[in-house]
Every structure is written in C-alpha cells, then in structure tokens.
Amino acid sequence: MPVVGYAYLHDALRLKAIAPKRVAMVKPVTRVSMIGDCLAVPQSVAPTGNSTLEHIFFALKHEGINLSILAQALESVPAEELLEELDKAPNGVFVRKACYLWEGLTNQRLDYEASVNSRFLPLFDPERYITGPTVRNTRWRIEFNGLGSLRYCATVERTSELEALLSLDILGRAKTFMATLPAEMMDRAINWAYLHETRDSFAIEKEEPSEEKSRRFVQLLRQAHDGRELSEEYLVELQNSTVSNPFDKAALFRHEQNHLHNGLRGASGVSYIPPEPDLCRELMDELMRFANQSSRKVDSLVAAAVTAFGFVFLHPFMDGNGRLSRFLIHQTLCHSGALENGLLLPVSVAMKHEESNYLAALKEFSQPARDFWNVTWLDAEQMAFEFIGHPSIYRFWDATRCVEFTLQMARRALEVELREETDFLDRYDRIVKAVNQRYDVRGSDLSKLVMMCLDNEGKVSRHRRKQFQYSVPEAVFEFIEAEAGRLLADA
Numbered sequence: 001m002p003v004v005g006y007a008y009l010h011d012a013l014r015l016k017a018i019a020p021k022r023v024a025m026v027k028p029v030t031r032v033s034m035i036g037d038c039l040a041v042p043q044s045v046a047p048t049g050n051s052t053l054e055h056i057f058f059a060l061k062h063e064g065i066n067l068s069i070l071a072q073a074l075e076s077v078p079a080e081e082l083l084e085e086l087d088k089a090p091n092g093v094f095v096r097k098a099c100y101l102w103e104g105l106t107n108q109r110l111d112y113e114a115s116v117n118s119r120f121l122p123l124f125d126p127e128r129y130i131t132g133p134t135v136r137n138t139r140w141r142i143e144f145n146g147l148g149s150l151r152y153c154a155t156v157e158r159t160s161e162l163e164a165l166l167s168l169d170i171l172g173r174a175k176t177f178m179a180t181l182p183a184e185m186m187d188r189a190i191n192w193a194y195l196h197e198t199r200d201s202f203a204i205e206k207e208e209p210s211e212e213k214s215r216r217f218v219q220l221l222r223q224a225h226d227g228r229e230l231s232e233e234y235l236v237e238l239q240n241s242t243v244s245n246p247f248d249k250a251a252l253f254r255h256e257q258n259h260l261h262n263g264l265r266g267a268s269g270v271s272y273i274p275p276e277p278d279l280c281r282e283l284m285d286e287l288m289r290f291a292n293q294s295s296r297k298v299d300s301l302v303a304a305a306v307t308a309f310g311f312v313f314l315h316p317f318m319d320g321n322g323r324l325s326r327f328l329i330h331q332t333l334c335h336s337g338a339l340e341n342g343l344l345l346p347v348s349v350a351m352k353h354e355e356s357n358y359l360a361a362l363k364e365f366s367q368p369a370r371d372f373w374n375v376t377w378l379d380a381e382q383m384a385f386e387f388i389g390h391p392s393i394y395r396f397w398d399a400t401r402c403v404e405f406t407l408q409m410a411r412r413a414l415e416v417e418l419r420e421e422t423d424f425l426d427r428y429d430r431i432v433k434a435v436n437q438r439y440d441v442r443g444s445d446l447s448k449l450v451m452m453c454l455d456n457e458g459k460v461s462r463h464r465r466k467q468f469q470y471s472v473p474e475a476v477f478e479f480i481e482a483e484a485g486r487l488l489a490d491a
Contacts, residue, residue, distance in 0.1 A: 002026050004046045005039075005059035006066050009073045013052065016390040017068045018368040021398070024063055032062055039063065053081050057094045065124055067146075067153055067396035071105045074098070079110055086110075091118040100140040104150040116141045130156040130403070132290075133297045147298065147306055147399070152286030154306045154399035162400070165407040171300060171338045174345055174414045181422060189422050193346045194218045196417075200352035201326050216241050220327060224334040225342060230288040230307075238327065239320045248319040253281045257385050258318050259375075260366075267375035272366040273385060274315035275394040283394060284316050291332055300338035304329040305406035306399050313365055313397065326351070329406065350412040354405075361405040365397055427454055427487045434483050439476050446472075449480055458484040 003011065005024040010017060027040035034040070039062065047054035056073055059066070082102060085095045096116060100123070103109055122143045124131050131145040146153040156162070178186050198217040202209040209217065220241050228234055232253055240249045255277050262271040274280060291307040298306075312325035326348045333339045351358045372389025431450045435441060445468055453460050460477045468477075 002046075004041055005055055005063050006069050008047075008055045009052065009059070009069055012050065012055075013073060013076060015069060015072045016372060016388065017072055017393060018365075018398075020063070020066060020069065022063070024059070051081075053077055053085065053098070056098055060094045060097050064128055064157075065146075065155065067101075067105075067150075067155070068390075068392045070101055071392040071396065072390055074102045074105055077102060079108070082110060083112060086112055086114075090114060091116060093121060096121065096140045096142060097123060100137055100142040101150075103139075104137075104144075124155075128158060130158060130162075130299065130302050132294050147294065147302075148290045149286055152283050152290070152395050154310060154397055156302060156306070156403050157398075157400045159400060159404065162404050162407065165404065165411065166299060166302075168411060170407065170410045170414055171333070171345075174410075174418070175340070175343065177414065177418070178343055185422060185425060188425055189418060190342055190344060192421050192425075193344045193349075193418065194221055196349050197221060197330075197344060197346045200346075201323050201348040203352055204326070204348065204355065204358070205322050210244070213242075213244060217323070217327075221330055221344060222342065224327070224331040225339070227335055229292040229335070230328075230331075232284070232288075235288075235316070235324070238324055239317050242320045242323045242327075245319075250317045250320075253277075253284055253316040254318055256318070258315060259383070259385070260315075266377040267383065270370070270373075270375050270383065272370055273373045273375070273387075274313060275391070276387060279391055279394060280314050280316055283314055284311075287311065287314065291328075291335070296336050300333050300336040301407050301410055302403050303336065304332035305403040307332045308406070309361070309365075309399060309402040310397075312362070313369075313394070345410055345413040346417045347406070347409045347413050349417045350409040353416075354409065354412070357405060357408075361402050364401040369393055424454060427484070430487060431480060431483045435476065435479060438479065439473065441472055441476055449477075450484075453480050453484045454488075458488045 002008075003023055003025050006020040007023040007025070009015060010019055022034075022037050022039055024039040024041055026043055026046045027035070027038070029040045029042050032039065032041050032045055041062070047058050052073055056070065056077070082095070082099055085092070086099065089095055096118070099110060099112075116139070118141055120136060120141045120143050122131065122134070122145045124145050126145070130147065132147045133145070135144045137144065144150065147156060148154055178189070181189065195214070195218065198209065198214050198221065201217070202213070220238060236250050236252065243249055257276060258274065259270045260272040261269050263269060275283060287307065287310045291303065294303055308325045308328045311328055312321055315321045317324070329347050330339070330344060333345070339345070372387065372393055374386040374388055376384040378384055428450055432446060435446055435450075449460060449464065449468060449472065452464050458481060460481055465477050
C-alpha cells in the first residue's frame with residue numbers, strides 16, 4: 001500500500017529527518033482513521049500524484065505539524081507552485097500555513113501582496129498539541145503557538161497519558177501536601193529532598209560526590225529560588241559549580257564537538273552526538289529564550305521538561321550537562337513561580353528509581369539522531385565526526401515522551417518519595433518519643449537504632465544488637481522493634 005503525507009515526503013525526497021512515528025498509508029477504508037500506528041487513508045482522500053505540495057497539504061490537514069520534515073520538504077517547493085495554489089484559494093487554510101512556513105523556514109519572501117481576508121488560525125491545533133504563547137503573522141493571518149520559535153521548537157502531543165497527568169495538578173498537590181505538615185516536619189522533609197536530590201543526581205551519572213560537591217550542589221538547588229533568568233553567563237556559573245576538575249570548568253558554551261560514550265571501543269562506542277558547536281550556541285539562545293519567556297505561560301512541568309531535555313540534547317558543555325539538565329527542571333519550576341518557600345520536588349530521586357525509563361526517554365531522540373553522523377575512529381581516543389543530516393533534526397524535535405516522563409517522575413516524587421520520607425520521619429519521631437518516656441538512652445545511639453530498624457522493616461538486626469550491646473539495654477531493642485512493628489502495621 002502506498003504511503004502518503006509525511007512518510008511519502010520522508011521517503012520520496014530522501015529527507016535527512018527522523019522518520020514519522022505514525023505512517024499515513026492508503027488502505028481500503030471509508031474514512032481517515034488510526035489503526036495502531038498507521039493512519040489509514042481512503043484512496044479518495046489521498047493525494048492523487050507525486051506533487052510534494054499536495055502531500056504537504058495532506059500532512060498539514062490530517063497529520064498535524066512536523067516541522068523537521070516540513071523544513072526540508074518546503075526547500076524543494078518552487079515559489080511558483082505556492083503562488084498558483086494561492087490563486088486558486090487565496091484564503092485557504094493549508095495553503096496559508098504552507099506559505100507562512102515556506103517564508104519562515106527558508107528565509108525567502110513570496111512575490112504576493114494581496115491581502116488575506118480570513119480569521120487568524122493557530123499553526124498548532126491546541127486540541128492536539130500543548131501550545132505556547134501566540135505570535136501573530138498578519139501577512140498570512142497565522143498564529144505561531146509552538147513551544148519555541150521557527151528557529152527552535154519542541155512538539156508535545158496531547159496523548160491520553162499526558163492529559164491524565166496534567167489533570168492531576170501535581171504541583172498544586174505538592175504545595176498542599178507540604179502545607180499540611182507541621183513546620184518543623186516540613187523543614188526536615190525539604191532538607192531531606194535537597195540532600196537526596198543531590199545524591200541521586202550524581203548517582204545517575206555513576207558518581208559518588210564528595211562532601212564539598214554535595215554542599216555546592218545543595219546550595220545551587222537553593223539558589224534556584226532566586227529567580228535568575230537563564231543566560232550563557234549563568235549556565236557557565238552553574239556548570240563550574242557542578243564539576244571539580246579545573247580542566248572541565250567551562251568559560252563559554254563549547255567550541256568543539258563532543259559526544260556520549262557507551263563503553264564500547266571505536267565508533268560503535270559513540271551513542272549520541274549533539275549538534276556542532278555553532279548550531280549548538282544558536283539553539284541554546286533559542287532554548288534560553290523559551291525557558292525565560294514561556295515558563296510562566298506554558299504548564300510549568302511541560303516547560304521544565306522541554307528545557308531540561310532540550311538542554312541535554314544540545315549538550316552545550318564538555319562536562320556536567322546531565323546534572324545541569326536535571327537542575328533545570330527545578331530552576332524552571334522556581335522561575336515560573338510554581339515552587340515557593342524553598343519547596344523542591346525530588347525528581348532526580350524518582351529518576352534514579354526509574355533509570356531504565358529515563359534512558360528510554362532520552363533514546364527517543366538521541367538514538368535516531370545518532371544515525372545522521374559518520375564517525376571515524378582515528379586512534380586512541382581520537383574520533384572524526386561528519387554530520388550528514390540537516391540542522392532541522394536538532395531545531396525541531398518531538399518532546400512528547402520526555403514531557404510524559406517528567407510528569408511521571410514529578411508524580412512519583414510527590415506520591416512516593418516525599419510521602420514516604422515524611423511517613424518515615426513521623427514514625428521515627430513517635431518511636432524516639434516512646435523510648436525516651438521509658439528508657440534513658442544516649443541520643444545518638446537511639447537515633448541510629450531507630451533509623452536502622454525502620455530501614456530494616458521493623459527489625460533490629462543481630463549485627464546492630466551486637467554493635468550497641470554495651471551502651472543500650474537488651475530491652476530497648478525489643479521495645480524499638482515492638483513500636484516499629486505497630487506503626488508499620490498501621491500504615
């Protein structure tokens with residue numbers, strides 16, 4: 001069965017673009033309908049020939065917006081063809097969108113001065129996509145409402161999973177939950193969140209931070225509430241705070257090519273290659289503009305996900321990008337005003353428990369993007385990199401899976417990590433109070449024993465009993481176990 005729309009454009013024009021996730025294909029059906037990952041199209045609706053413009057119109061009408069494919073396909077459309085279509089339907093929805101995109105993406109202007117007499121139309125259908133602030137183009141009466149600009153834009157589809165997560169109001173629930181805690185308990189829970197967010201963000205990078213590194217990163221997380229906007233200078237400061245090797249500290253965004261390594265030898269060990277330095281710096285300007293301007297106008301968690309994953313895909317530094325990308329989730333939420341009074345959602349703690357899903361979200365983009373590079377192993381650690389793709393691969397990316405994952409982790413951070421820790425603190429306080437009412441035990445010993453008991457499913461191990469046998473009476477061990485068992489049973 002012949003493919004149409006984006007799949008046709010991708011294959012017929014041999015575009016250097018990531019293939020569309022859903023393929024539109026002519027099928028023996030009576031109406032356009034989704035069948036699995038296939039958009040089934042009746043013959044009567046499909047483009048009748050091999051006209052690139054016909055397939056672009058079909059895609060705009062039935063498949064939504066894929067800027068990466070459109071940016072390349074429109075390059076092959078002569079201005080004359082668009083002018084002919086304008087003569088036929090000067091107010092047509094899809095010809096106007098095509099003309100707007102042709103001018104915006106190719107940096108050319110059509111020789112057309114007639115006025116469009118029609119209402120403004122959004123480029124992205126708000127019922128199908130998460131949209132951003134509107135910028136009106138009066139020439140074609142099109143409203144650009146993407147998450148970014150025509151120089152850099154993420155696409156986020158309103159999947160059923162994402163809609164369900166958005167409806168939970170995770171940030172609102174987090175603030176409500178923390179407000180119900182006694183002030184002293186809230187302070188302890190927030191301190192726990194900062195420490196464990198630091199530990200697990202480094203752990204994801206397979207690194208054990210020193211006390212000094214941990215202290216600096218906690219300070220970094222707390223400074224996010226200052227509300228500074230992203231800039232190259234600020235991100236360089238942040239990068240310098242997260243790395244300890246003076247040779248890895250950046251002065252500017254990178255001026256050399258870097259890559260991610262998976263441990264294998266030679267070219268096969270290169271798992272991802274971010275854009276070349278000049279393109280990286282250009283796109284970082286666009287990403288920072290989005291983060292600074294849109295985080296208050298787009299759902300905060302969506303903006304945080306686009307900023308954090310967009311940053312790690314651009315990889316503007318030679319080291320420290322992973323930790324900074326996760327910090328940017330917190331920074332974006334603070335900048336948007338979504339997190340107040342020092343509150344932190346321990347998203348990295350949640351991600352550490354879901355590392356395989358985190359990797360899968362990253363690979364959604366990084367794996368197909370790797371195919372557009374030729375890598376030649378020269379010797380030792382020396383590689384030669386040749387980009388054989390098109391800049392639109394990095395300019396326009398599908399962030400849907402990354403946004404879903406970020407919201408899933410925010411939900412877990414609230415419903416599992418924060419709640420479990422506050423439950424732990426509550427049980428700890430109750431047991432310590434009960435012991436102190438009946439026994440005289442050194443505070444440091446009691447604190448360690450209660451924590452160890454709760455971490456060991458309510459049991460004081462033989463090893464711990466032996467460790468404290470000369471400072472803690474045997475009856476105390478039994479009492480701690482009994483109190484812990486009772487509290488855990490009530491949970």
